[in-house]
Amino acid sequence: MTRAQELAEYLAGTESLAIICHDNPDPDCIASALALSAIAEWCGVADTELFYGGMISHQQNRAFVNLLHLNLEHAEEFVRGDFDKVAFVDHATPAGHTELESVEPDIVIDHHSTEAPECDFVDLRDEYGATASILVEYFRELDIKMNVQLGSALLFALHRERIDYIRGPTTHEYEAALYVYGHADLELLERLYGAAFSPSTVDAISEAIRNRVQRGATLATSAGRTTERDALAQAADYLLNVEGVDTVLVFGVVDSAVEMSARSIDPRVHAGNVLQQAFADVGSAGGHADMAGAQIPLGLFADSDADDEELVDFASRRVVHRFFDALHLERGEE
Structure with a gap:
């Protein structure tokens, strides 16, 4: 049967x-x-x-x-x-x-x-x-x-x-x-x-392009605070086309969580495993070798009374650090 x-x-x-x-x-x-x-x-x-x-x-x-x-x-x-x-x-x-x-x-x-x-x-x-x-x-x-x-x-x-x-x-x-x-x-x-991009999606992708940090062939970037969760995956797909880049993480603050989308074409990198190693202890993470996602509560970084811009900036630095650490890459001065 x-x-x-x-x-x-x-x-x-x-x-x-x-x-x-x-x-x-x-x-x-x-x-x-x-x-x-x-x-x-x-x-x-x-x-x-x-x-x-x-x-x-x-x-x-x-x-x-x-x-x-x-x-x-x-x-x-x-x-x-x-x-x-x-x-x-x-x-x-x-x-x-x-x-x-x-x-x-x-x-x-x-x-x-x-x-x-x-x-x-x-x-x-x-x-x-x-x-x-x-x-x-x-x-x-x-x-x-x-x-x-x-x-x-x-x-x-x-x-x-x-x-x-x-x-x-x-x-x-x-x-x-x-x-x-x-x-x-x-x-x-x-x-x-042929479905059109919303202005908010364009804003999120442009923010991700502007904030990118690269270590070797790996790129990480923040789209800031956005209402367009799916723009993170779209930005990750787009940034994977950057010359010399084979692994990308794009993240953003959506409501009360930091949402993430990763892509990789490097056969040595399993995107799902990397995100689990970096973020599973503070949220949920997983996926495939070539594409993966993660989510962590924004409240882990500060209380609800914190200044939003400072909170997003602090959370972004912590996410980038954890991601590069999971890949054993130098953090740099981001």
Whole structure:
């Protein structure tokens, strides 16, 4: 029996299913949740709802949800007693990944390297480059018809998750993309890639460019205080193009936390491990070899009455120091 058949058998007889995305979900997470919802419907589940925490702030992600008319509820609306089963997609544990930290899943489908949780159905495949690839495989094995909305969502997710297929794609991503290509609305995808930057995103990226500090082939920089969490990842992708740079950390203060996004094309550097070494003792951190993220509470650096500009500056210095220390690089005078 394949994993897809095992999932279908597990869902048989289920009346309601809640699918929990990780906070600030990206297209891979959202498209995977949408695909699991379609599989659940095929299995006879009458009520399936998708939930997310945090914000959907990246301009392409907002366009992704709006143009595809996706229906997602915020985590604040989730009531555990309303659902027979709960599924996590693109994350395996609640701690550090979702606002719903007390919720234990019945189903977990993920491509990140993590310890397998104890639940009824677990499919973790860290040899895959995207969770969407796993869901596409389910569709193929179960021979479920795919509509244009889902095909478009999955193709966009596969492309975005592997950043134009240069960030460690596997054969699974190419095979999945080839399968969903015939079900996608390519004109709609062109509109998604043409989504405009918000002024706040441009401000955050420009601040990150201005504040950059480089040690050898490693660059770290602060975007200051920003409302655009996803601008950090966009700035990291952009700065990875700087000549002589192969590892980047971009961080910024978003609400009451320091959010971070790292990128690396150096085969000797595992971005997820570096961030865990640098920040796991004071917050949450992890990810892949080529891309990773971390979050630490701003309150670790001072109390709420501290001057905001001084607080952001102090936090920035501490983050840069910890990052360079984890890579055994000289701090310099930043």
